Amino acid sequence: DAKTTQPPSMDCAEGRAANLPCNHSTISGNEYVYWYRQIHSQGPQYIIHGLKNNETNEMASLIITEDRKSSTLILPHATLRDTAVYYCIVRGGNDYKLSFGAGTTVTVRA
Amino acid sequence: EAGVTQSPTHLIKTRGQQATLRCSPISGHTSVYWYQQALGLGLQFLLWYDEGEERNRGNFPPRFSGRQFPNYSSELNVNALELEDSALYLCASSYRGGSYNEQFFGPGTRLTVL
Numbered sequence: 001d002a003k004t005t006q007p008p009s010m011d012c013a014e015g016r017a018a019n020l021p022c023n024h025s026t027i028s029g030n031e032y033v034y035w036y037r038q039i040h041s042q043g044p045q046y047i048i049h050g051l052k053n054n055e056t057n058e059m060a061s062l063i064i065t066e067d068r069k070s071s072t073l074i075l076p077h078a079t080l081r082d083t084a085v086y087y088c089i090v091r092g093g094n095d096y097k098l099s100f101g102a103g104t105t106v107t108v109r110a
Numbered sequence: 111e112a113g114v115t116q117s118p119t120h121l122i123k124t125r126g127q128q129a130t131l132r133c134s135p136i137s138g139h140t141s142v143y144w145y146q147q148a149l150g151l152g153l154q155f156l157l158w159y160d161e162g163e164e165r166n167r168g169n170f171p172p173r174f175s176g177r178q179f180p181n182y183s184s185e186l187n188v189n190a191l192e193l194e195d196s197a198l199y200l201c202a203s204s205y206r207g208g209s210y211n212e213q214f215f216g217p218g219t220r221l222t223v224l
Contacts, residue, residue: 034212041198041218041220042217042218043114043116043200043202043215043216043217043218044153044200044202044215045215046212046213046214046215049212096143096158096165096166097143097155097158097166097168098143098145098153098155098202098213099152099153099155100152100153101152102152
């Protein structure tokens with residue numbers, strides 16, 4: 001049972017911000033939103049996570065709506081190296097393992 | 111700080127053979143997770159080790175096994191290899207087992223079974 005819904009693909013121009021949406025309408029109070037990405041044939045890379053407040057780190061920003069039913073990952077200045085599959089995950093309670101759905105394939109174009 | 115390391119990078123075996131994959135977690139991490147990612151499929155959880163003990167395993171046959179050593183490094187063993195075992199095997203580590211701890215992945219071992 002899918003906990004998150006993401007668009008299958010999106011394009012972004014190099015140097016522009018990339019805004020990646022994720023719907024998680026059934027999220028419960030103790031569940032966090034996590035984002036990972038996977039560049040072709042490499043191991044997934046942790047990006048960011050949050051509970052209800054917006055979060056920012058050196059890689060990205062995470063904006064979570066007030067009702068927590070959706071969120072947006074923002075890559076502020078996309079580069080060609082940001083081309084990857086991005087996974088939005090809802091995780092909490094006893095979720096010791098990660099489960100990735102299909103994710104969003106982001107292609108950054110020069 | 112060194113990340114999660116895995117060896118070998120690539121491994122080619124034939125059906126029926128055994129494969130051993132190795133993982134070294136980030137320094138200070140006590141939990142190690144193993145995942146299988148077959149071509150076109152999502153991430154499938156295999157095993158979770160914490161403090162030297164197997165804490166949980168996914169829906170895989172017993173020929174998939176492993177262990178965690180006192181230094182928290184880990185081995186994944188796959189016996190009686192089958193063609194469908196061909197996949198990218200990923201190891202991840204975290205500070206403590208369970209939820210709310212982000213997992214950091216290694217580069218993976220690409221296993222090819224001929």
